[in-house]
Amino acid sequence: MTEAELRSRALEKLLQVAPDIDPDALDPQVPIRDQYDFDSMDFLNFAIALAKEFQLNIPESDYPHLQSLQDTVDYLVRHTGEQDVSS
Amino acid sequence: MPQQVIRKNSDDWELIPNLLDYDAAREHFSWEHELEMLDGLPGGGLNIAHEAVDRHAADERHNHLALRWLDRNGRATDFTYGDLCALTNRFANVLRDLGVAKGDRVFGLSERVPELYITALGALKNGSVFCPLFSAFGPEPLRSRLSIGEARVLMTTESLYQRKVAPLRDSLPHLQYVLLVRDKTDAECPHGTLDFRALLQSAAESFTIENTDPEDPALLHFTSGTTGKPKGALHVHEAVLAHHASARLALDLHPQDVFWCTADPGWVTGTSYGIIAPLVIGATMIVDREEFDPERWYGILRDQHVSVWYTAPTAVRMMMKHGSALARQFELPALRFMASVGEPLNPEAVRWGEEAFGLPFHDNWWQTETGGIMIANYLSQPVRPGSMGRPLPGIEAAIVSAGDDGKLEVITEAGREGELALKRGWPSMFRTYLYEEARYQKCFRDGWYLTGDLARCDEDGYFWFVGRADDVIKSSGHLIGPFEVESALMEHPAVAEAAVIGIPDPVAGEIVKGFVSLRPDVDATSKAAVETLRREILALARKRLGPAVAPRQIQVENDLPRTRSGKIMRRLLKARELGLPEGDTSTLEGKE
Numbered sequence: 223m224t225e226a227e228l229r230s231r232a233l234e235k236l237l238q239v240a241p242d243i244d245p246d247a248l249d250p251q252v253p254i255r256d257q258y259d260f261d262s263m264d265f266l267n268f269a270i271a272l273a274k275e276f277q278l279n280i281p282e283s284d285y286p287h288l289q290s291l292q293d294t295v296d297y298l299v300r301h302t303g304e305q306d307v308s309s
Numbered sequence: 310m311p312q313q314v315i316r317k318n319s320d321d322w323e324l325i326p327n328l329l330d331y332d333a334a335r336e337h338f339s340w341e342h343e344l345e346m347l348d349g350l351p352g353g354g355l356n357i358a359h360e361a362v363d364r365h366a367a368d369e370r371h372n373h374l375a376l377r378w379l380d381r382n383g384r385a386t387d388f389t390y391g392d393l394c395a396l397t398n399r400f401a402n403v404l405r406d407l408g409v410a411k412g413d414r415v416f417g418l419s420e421r422v423p424e425l426y427i428t429a430l431g432a433l434k435n436g437s438v439f440c441p442l443f444s445a446f447g448p449e450p451l452r453s454r455l456s457i458g459e460a461r462v463l464m465t466t467e468s469l470y471q472r473k474v475a476p477l478r479d480s481l482p483h484l485q486y487v488l489l490v491r492d493k494t495d496a497e498c499p500h501g502t503l504d505f506r507a508l509l510q511s512a513a514e515s516f517t518i519e520n521t522d523p524e525d526p527a528l529l530h531f532t533s534g535t536t537g538k539p540k541g542a543l544h545v546h547e548a549v550l551a552h553h554a555s556a557r558l559a560l561d562l563h564p565q566d567v568f569w570c571t572a573d574p575g576w577v578t579g580t581s582y583g584i585i586a587p588l589v590i591g592a593t594m595i596v597d598r599e600e601f602d603p604e605r606w607y608g609i610l611r612d613q614h615v616s617v618w619y620t621a622p623t624a625v626r627m628m629m630k631h632g633s634a635l636a637r638q639f640e641l642p643a644l645r646f647m648a649s650v651g652e653p654l655n656p657e658a659v660r661w662g663e664e665a666f667g668l669p670f671h672d673n674w675w676q677t678e679t680g681g682i683m684i685a686n687y688l689s690q691p692v693r694p695g696s697m698g699r700p701l702p703g704i705e706a707a708i709v710s711a712g713d714d715g716k717l718e719v720i721t722e723a724g725r726e727g728e729l730a731l732k733r734g735w736p737s738m739f740r741t742y743l744y745e746e747a748r749y750q751k752c753f754r755d756g757w758y759l760t761g762d763l764a765r766c767d768e769d770g771y772f773w774f775v776g777r778a779d780d781v782i783k784s785s786g787h788l789i790g791p792f793e794v795e796s797a798l799m800e801h802p803a804v805a806e807a808a809v810i811g812i813p814d815p816v817a818g819e820i821v822k823g824f825v826s827l828r829p830d831v832d833a834t835s836k837a838a839v840e841t842l843r844r845e846i847l848a849l850a851r852k853r854l855g856p857a858v859a860p861r862q863i864q865v866e867n868d869l870p871r872t873r874s875g876k877i878m879r880r881l882l883k884a885r886e887l888g889l890p891e892g893d894t895s896t897l898e899g900k901e
Contacts, residue, residue: 242849
């Protein structure tokens with residue numbers, strides 16, 4: 223899977239939890255909660271949705287790596303790379 | 310009844326508990342005696358800010374650390390009682406210089422920054438009424454609260470103002486002064502606002518506190534009912550007696566404690582126990598600018614030597630998800646008491662406290678209307694996991710039900726469910742719902758305040774929460790009125806009708822779920838079209854209400870259950886959703 227695909231699927235999961243986010247205005251480098259009202263329950267739901275979408279086990283200790291969209295994409299690149307070469 | 314009682318061992322106590330013997334404490338307690346422990350104003354009045362700040366600043370606690378504020382990077386800024394006295398004097402002078410009078414309402418809308426605390430206490434010194442607003446509220450809850458509360462002054466940050474308040478400004482005729490805490494000071498303040506820090510700096514440092522009467526209004530807290538607008542519960546300066554008593558007895562706070570209440574001052578817990586109570590005791594309080602993060606929190610407990618910690622079930626359950634091993638990596642020798650409030654703490658969470666921190670969580674119960682903790686588990690007393698505990702000294706609680714003649718019956722039989730009621734007259738009892746006296750009077754009958762919570766009391770006097778008597782939703786410890794949410798959903802042009810209920814959630818207790826039916830002319834033929842609409846409606850609700858109030862889930866349901874008179878039955882919707890028996894449906898029309 224390319225980084226662009228990962229980004230688009232991660233963004234889709236984010237919008238599923240918080241459709242009030244404007245994907246065109248979202249700065250991928252800045253933590254989501256600094257740009258929108260995005261609380262800890264939203265965050266939890268986002269992490270769960272990502273885990274399901276990418277069939278990953280995302281331990282709670284990794285949550286700090288999912289603060290911005292770019293962080294999330296980088297995290298997914300690191301954790302989905304091996305599976306996706308074959309897919 | 311589940312009875313795995315957690316017993317206490319006096320060898321574990323580092324300080325002699327303020328409440329050692331429950332029955333003796335109840336017998337010997339009096340509010341007159343509690344008042345004697347406070348100072349009072351030189352003119353004979355009573356003022357919360359004087360008891361919280363000035364009386365300590367005037368004695369040997371002048372240089373004692375009152376508030377340690379942690380910024381996003383964890384850097385500390387310290388305020389002694391002397392510092393707080395000077396800063397809150399300055400803010401009271403700012404208000405007086407602007408012509409803001411006794412009884413005028415001063416609102417705070419901000420993340421946890423030091424200026425919020427200075428605003429609350431300075432407003433009280435001026436005799437003004439302080440009202441906190443939750444910073445993650447969307448514009449609609451803000452507009453209704455600022456409007457009902459006739460806010461004359463609003464302290465907020467520049468970014469919150471621009472995002473949420475500026476677009477509403479024209480609809481808030483009472484709002485005269487907006488004081489902005491700004492990161493950048495090179496540019497001019499936005500039109501119609503003033504610079505908080507500049508005003509503070511140029512104000513005088515000495516101030517004579519307004520000689521407030523114990524019955525003068527001090528605090529306004531909004532809460533939600535089943536129907537109608539949010540309710541503004543008004544509290545008076547005498548509430549400080551209950552803040553003092555409950556901090557001593559339910560939280561076992563001593564002046565030498567370092568206390569951390571994780572609640573945001575936007576909710577009543579964060580004001581009563583995140584601003585007032587620890588200062589009234591003369592303790593040190595920790596304020597963290599950041600949101601929940603387990604490692605950060607454990608680091609704060611350790612590095613700040615927190616001795617008494619007051620948190621919430623949702624936070625406890627989130628910590629549980631991260632596992633006790635993480636918590637155990639942090640040595641917390643100073644921590645001696647942990648309490649929780651918001652919704653009932655499940656027995657597993659109470660015991661998880663022991664596994665992770667070597668201490669159980671002590672659940673307690675109270676509401677916006679009660680102003681302070683009413684029922685609690687105590688440091689010296691056995692804990693019954695899952696129970697909210699026993700009434701505080703000075704508080705009489707009972708389970709009641711309305712008899713056939715309309716008279717209230719006090720249920721004395723152990724274990725029988727009914728409505729939790731409190732004998733009226735404690736100092737932090739709310740004195741009215743602002744401009745809604747009739748709604749206020751409906752809360753009382755035969756000398757009892759009816760809480761709207763269903764509960765039971767066991768044979769030893771421990772109270773157990775059962776549920777709400779109405780349709781109000783309790784999510785992450787906050788009450789959410791379904792009407793307020795439904796009104797926002799109805800704003801979407803495709804929505805014909807909306808109904809909102811709470812559904813169980815393992816972390817938040819309950820989450821808000823909205824059901825909407827679509828107008829007949831709306832294209833809902835394809836799955837994709839319905840999904841697009843569903844998201845649009847959710848987006849609108851989140852923008853209007855903010856994530857704490859908006860639904861987490863929305864379902865399009867074109868057949869909402871209704872009574873013959875056309876009213877949507879939330880209760881039946883909930884029964885359906887949870888697969889419960891639907892009960893008496895004789896007034897129902899619609900689905901078979």
